[in-house]
Amino acid sequence: MAEPEPPVAPVTVAMITRGRPGSALRTLDRLAALPERPPVIVVDNGTDSATAHALLSHPCSPRVLRPGRNMGAVGRTLAARHARTPYVAFSDDDSWWEPGSLARAAALLDAYPALGLLAARTLVGASGRAEDPLNTILAASPLPPDPRLPGLPVLGFLGCAAVVRRSAFLAAGGFHPLLFFGAEETLLALDLTADGHGVAYVPEVVARHAPDRAPRPGRAALVRRNALLTDWLRRPLPLAARRTLDCAADALRGRPGAAAALAGTLDRLPRALLRHRTPLPPGVERAVREVERGTSRPCPASGARTEVSR
Numbered sequence: 001m002a003e004p005e006p007p008v009a010p011v012t013v014a015m016i017t018r019g020r021p022g023s024a025l026r027t028l029d030r031l032a033a034l035p036e037r038p039p040v041i042v043v044d045n046g047t048d049s050a051t052a053h054a055l056l057s058h059p060c061s062p063r064v065l066r067p068g069r070n071m072g073a074v075g076r077t078l079a080a081r082h083a084r085t086p087y088v089a090f091s092d093d094d095s096w097w098e099p100g101s102l103a104r105a106a107a108l109l110d111a112y113p114a115l116g117l118l119a120a121r122t123l124v125g126a127s128g129r130a131e132d133p134l135n136t137i138l139a140a141s142p143l144p145p146d147p148r149l150p151g152l153p154v155l156g157f158l159g160c161a162a163v164v165r166r167s168a169f170l171a172a173g174g175f176h177p178l179l180f181f182g183a184e185e186t187l188l189a190l191d192l193t194a195d196g197h198g199v200a201y202v203p204e205v206v207a208r209h210a211p212d213r214a215p216r217p218g219r220a221a222l223v224r225r226n227a228l229l230t231d232w233l234r235r236p237l238p239l240a241a242r243r244t245l246d247c248a249a250d251a252l253r254g255r256p257g258a259a260a261a262l263a264g265t266l267d268r269l270p271r272a273l274l275r276h277r278t279p280l281p282p283g284v285e286r287a288v289r290e291v292e293r294g295t296s297r298p299c300p301a302s303g304a305r306t307e308v309s310r
Helices: 021-032 049-056 074-082 101-111 133-139 166-171 185-194 219-234 237-252 258-276 282-295
Strands: 011-017 040-044 063-065 087-092 095-097 115-124 162-165 198-209
Touching: 011 021, 011 074, 011 101, 021 040, 021 049, 021 087, 021 095, 040 049, 040 074, 049 063, 063 074, 074 087, 074 166, 087 095, 087 101, 087 166, 101 115, 101 162, 101 198, 115 133, 115 166, 115 185, 133 198, 162 166, 166 185, 185 198, 185 219, 185 282, 219 237, 219 258, 237 258
Parallel strands: 011 040, 011 087, 040 063, 115 198
Antiparallel strands: 087 162, 095 198, 115 162
């Protein structure tokens, strides 16, 4: 008698890709081999019809969404809107999940209704033996334990190594369109926490990441721009103004990326203030300050190392 197939985990994998069909197909191979057999939604942020055809032809039968433009990290939000499972796991076209990790994440989300986002441990490189440096930062979270959550309460995560409660993620607005990409995770972690949904680091859930090490010109400027915009969107105005002035001073000194970060911030600042600013509740602001004291720097721009082409 044939053994019954394992049940499908209630988790959809949402993958974003742009212009890297080879990498995307290799990631789909790994997702197709998972025992959880998750449904996969791919958001093709490019415009190459040949890439879309290759993705659609993959044996794991992903659903491919083609928005017709580069949506950046907001592509993950688009995928979540189309998902039909209660949980959504994020992958980039160079990241995937360890066998059993999605089932483990789903069980924890079932057991902890207050958990809005589970941040996984990330192993880096082709061998999968190197720890992503963010693991150490998350594991040292200074926030006190929360009995409503598994693992450690945190205010950051890596975008390609997170599983969200779909309803909480969409209610929080998903990834903010004003940021596009580059350290976009911090704002989402803050918004989920402000809505009462916990964010927790659970190292027993493991994601793999094999990033392209090619230089990404302008990446540092995008990360700093988005850190400043996050301050203007959610943090006290004096703090946001002080950090923007610090960026301006760095630009005058010729610090790499500072001028571009400042220009990008000022370009988006009217929209941030007029349409999107919502200060954090006092308790969440205190938690952010606790994290910043613990790391001796602004709330970690947790996605800064992600190297996916989006």
